[in-house]
Amino acid sequence: MIKRSGKELRELFLSYFEQKEHKRFPSFSLIPDDPTLLFTIAGMVPFKPYFLGLKKPEVLRATTSQKCLRTNDIENVGRTSRHHTFFEMLGNFSFGDYFKERAIPWAWEFLTKVIGLDPERMYATIYLDDDEAFEIWNKVVGLPESKIVRMGEKDNFWAAGPIGPCGPCSELIYDQGPAFSCGKPDCFVGCDCDRYLEVWNLVFMQYNRDEEGNLTPLPKKNIDTGMGLERLASIVQGARSDFETDLFLPLIEKVSRLSGVEYAADKRFDTAMRVIADHLRALAFMIADGVLPSNEGRGYVLRRLLRRASRYGRVLGLDRPFLIELMPELLEIMADHYKELVEYRSTIESVINLEEKRFSRTLDQGSALLEEEISRVIRSGSSVLSGETAFTLYDTYGFPLELTEEICQEQGIEVDREEFERCMERQREMARTASKQLASMAKKEVHSTLLAKFGPTKFVGYESDEAESKVLAILKDSREVEEAHEGEEVEILLAETPFYAEKGGQVGDKGWIETSTGKLEVLDTYYYHDVLIAHRVRVKSGYVSADDEAKAKVDLSRRNAIRRHHTSTHIIHEALTRVLGPHIRQAGSYVSPNYLRFDFTHFDAISRDDIVKIEQIANEVIQANIKLNIFETSMEEAKKIGAKAFFDEKYGDRVRVIQIPGYCAELCGGLHVNATGDIGLTKIVKEESIGSGLRRITALAGMAAVSHYQELFDLVEDLTLISGVEAGSLKEKFTDVFQEIKNLKTELQRSNLKLALSQCDKILSQRQIVNGFTLLTGKFEDLDADILRQVGDHLKKGLKKVLLVLGSSFEGKVVLVAMADEDAVRDGIHAGKFINRVAKIVDGGGGGRPNVAQAGGKKVEKLEDALNAVPRILTELLGV
Template identity: 50%
Template sequence: MLTANEIRSRFLRYFEERNHTLVASSPLIPHNDPTLLFINAGMNQFKDVFLGRERRDYVRASSAQKCVRAGGKHNDLENVGRTARHHTFFEMLGNFSFGDYFKEDAIRYAWEFLTVEMKLPVDKLWITVFQDDDEAFAIWRDQIGLPEERVIRMDEKDNFWSMGDTGPCGPCSEIHIDQGESMSCGPDCGIGSCDCDRYLELWNLVFMQFDRSADGVLTPLPKPSIDTGMGLERIAAVVQGVQSNYDCDLLRGIIAYIEELAGKEYGADEEQDVSMRVIADHSRATAFLIADGVLPSNEGRGYVLRRIMRRAARHAKMLGFEEPVLFRSTVFVLESMAEAYPEMVQRTDYVAKVVKNEEERFIQTLGNGLRILTDEVARLQQQKQTDLPGEIAFRLYDTFGFPLDLTADIVAAEGFTIDEAGFNSAMEEQRRMAREHWKGSGEEAVAGIYRQLVEDGLRSEFTGYDSLIGSSEIVAILKDGQPVTRADLGSEVEIVTVATPFYGESGGQTGDGGELTTATGTMAISDTKKPLPELTVHVGKIVAGSV
């Protein structure tokens, strides 16, 4: 039986032997793409190549890309651990052609890899194509040799891909595997008729052949391209003959480690199984996000990470853990993934320190918050109510650090929903009171932009007691008192990060100076200030590249 590591290696080797350049996974933080919270597909790092904005010295590429889908439209955390396929972190295997080969080779490569390299049964594989894509239909029927009834035409919703409302787009073809009657959802089970796992999508082949204009007109691209994606966890589960991604070796090893730490047996109790799966998945997302530079915070990417970590902490408590444990499982993840991502192992100690610190802070309030929530649910049940008031959810958020979706996850088990409008109202009222406090305390002189940043949830954590260097996420860049998305060479700017080892003075003295370096540029820091207690601002000039 092939391991996931062997499948990943075989995939990359297969395409390398067919003149594809192997490209390393990009970090999970998107470079120069404000439309993305996290890298969520293999093609993200090639986006500018597809758009014609960037040229590279190769026209064929292949990669195993680490991805995170959490937050935004992918915010379905409550399903992670409860289904066979939902994950926050996963790996995407992909092959890409930038104006080189097109449909015929893309289909042939995918078919050969699955049936020859992975030895999947030909009679179990089904294909979908876009309803108007006669070319792809003919290739599957005439060149691959599939009977017409196993090549299903689907509409635009299912089998047409677009990068956005305008720009590159095209039909796609998906390869599915029939996992058998035991996975069927009923008599109407079938591709396009249901979302069950009997006919499991394995690989999506996107044929990027049109440019869509603002008025919806599709113009053929001069150099059509290929973008494909196949989830490693999914193909590993199929090759290894298991029905859940959590039973493939990538995740089962982490679950076994959690079993050992908890002294509990996976498979003995369904709710405990859910908690182990949640911790296994969230440990992977936590480990890789922090290793790539994201830190838990109340803003943007950092807040998504914090929500993931706190959901894991709550499930750890449900398993009986009273002390931090997520930091142990994240270390296990990085060490077990060292073959594929050796550079991550160098950051193990750093990741463990960040995770343990966050766990310790949350554990202090988790128990108290759970008691309040349990009492409130019991009271509402006596009154035959099933809607948790927004002000209670806000109190848990504001006082005990419960993200709204964590509270929703907890009360859903009791059949409750949350009054989100009431929660948002309570949040806005707190902001209004904070503004009044600033006005009444003689702090009108504080620049409005700093107040706005704090109102929006930005905070800076001082780490200088532990180290004089550090790694963190930039959450705001200010130029002439206004937010900007980048700062170019020579610009005098102020930069706010989630955490900083720089001490900021607030009494007129000069704060710390030094250097801030990113993958694209360097800032010489001449001063560090604290315009508000929660905020540390680095002042300086871009001396190399751009930030």
């Protein structure tokens, strides 16, 4: 066996199956066209509609090296030899073409002849009663019976779900030798250790399972195979784990150089380096495919992985943002096959760097909380940190349990691991419940049945705004019905439709459907399975029946407003790129008849000057009245002319290009104006941040923009009447007015502070000594929190071990401030916790730092009671 690189193995696999008449597809996105999945988790996911019979395949044989992401076992990444988040799955697929008779011999030939694995070390597993596979392995391939292992449904039977296509599978196993064994006397194929390593899984989809569990042979049998490139590389390169292959090791070595920590010298540090290497790969590919940090969905996974990698950097002593320093090594390993890493390198690095910097601050906050909790444990005389606290640190601040335990051990404190696990299990149970709910939703197969029955809806809306059609089906509450009557809301499927279904950010069309017996108002139009168009309608008069002939007519005025906003989106996108730079990339859009939103990657607010430049470019293009060029072509030709592709769209071999000659071109399936002049004008009305490194522009086009200008003109006229000055002098006039108001507020604050300070002698004369602390309370009227803090600073002067609580009624509510000096804090006072207890009496809450905090409340009439309760609350909190 020749030692080969990961790059070579990937190319050998794809070339081998190209020679077997398979079409080589580039890796599909990590974002699947499947609402039941967050990420592409296997090579078969992009082809799932073909396997389920929802779409007709364009080819009968395919092969890919598919980038995949799995998040079900993140905690084990770095601790074992084989767990990963991001990985590449090599696969060959047959859609009703060849079956076991070719899939098995080809797999054997590739591994033993092309790769050179020792046939004497090879085993195969098959399903218990799959005699067909046994015969091929034994008679055709020549594998001895002793090396063909029959296994049960758990290991060797694949199904897409409880019902539907399914079938047995066969795994190719490689014996890595005694050095990889667990040492148990019964260690053999099926053991969890690394000696008998599963290399490749061949799935034979040959049955359909019904609701009773009966298996019926499929008319067309399919092949779906999957082999991890990382695992294959570890065998070929003689590595102890995937992490010692050339797909990971350059990253690990770079981390070692940055941290000064030697790899393979300490298991704890090895885990940290493996996690960082694995997670960086995942982060780069996720961002390249359009995922950005957020607190939900894919963005949450991205954020979690980044934080985990950053945390493990601190384990190695890397207490600064460092992840982007690994990008050159990642590009060297992967960029020749995955060009998106180069194309979006600046975006990848900017997102990672910004998010890592922000997390550093979060990590510091978590450290402060942990130190505070450790101090509390020590003061109470305990030696155990609660598992609930450890879980809060893990879940809220991103602290791994191991890091919490390490810090606690330095203080002689243990962490209640059992309680931590109970908290983790509660969270997992919540996740499982959510997953079951999603699975339950996915079982609603009514639209799949209709798609199989009628096929894709024919869309004629590019050419026309109305069409003669036929009602194929009526659905109410996800059930097919024969009729719908006046007042009912139902879904209608038409044989062909002019109504555009919501997609690519553009809202669905509205309008009317008329039959000989009824009139229906179309309220919305949307897709199922990406090809079946559904119309949500209200029956305005009469009734509608399945099989009725129908006339469908789009609300043309509304559609034209949508067209203007959609073309404006493309124009603004290009203007953003020209003014801000080529890193600008769409992260989402919304196109309606009333306005457009465009989300994009950028890491600073856009200046007013740049907004003006963007608007000017956009409106110059509009005034030039350039005729749009709309055409279909191949993806390859579209790339040659520089057409932009939006990340959240799915593209086939043929793509639709919207070109404004001499200005821009984009792939888009939406509706557009005939010429840019049809837009009239466009106006950006808002620019804002919507997340880390993510900005949003809201803009108006056509009559919506005209109405906006009219409203602004009316506003200016009203202001000139109110102020008594001309429009050109409004800015100067209002600047003077606001400065005068500011001066008056400052003067009022001075007066209020002077009045409040005059009461300090009285407050000092009424101070109390409670459990060794000097306690001051004071009640005021019409003072805000800032003045109360200034009064508190004055009162503290010359006092030791002091705690003060000041309250005031202000604008109909209660304002509370608590302050403590260093001596009081050292002896256990925490102003933030203290003020929160006091605030509950006035129906409020608050918090802050140990030395200064503030709170608010609703019940002004309870302020006196709250201040009188301060001595009691102090005694309770001190536990005296």
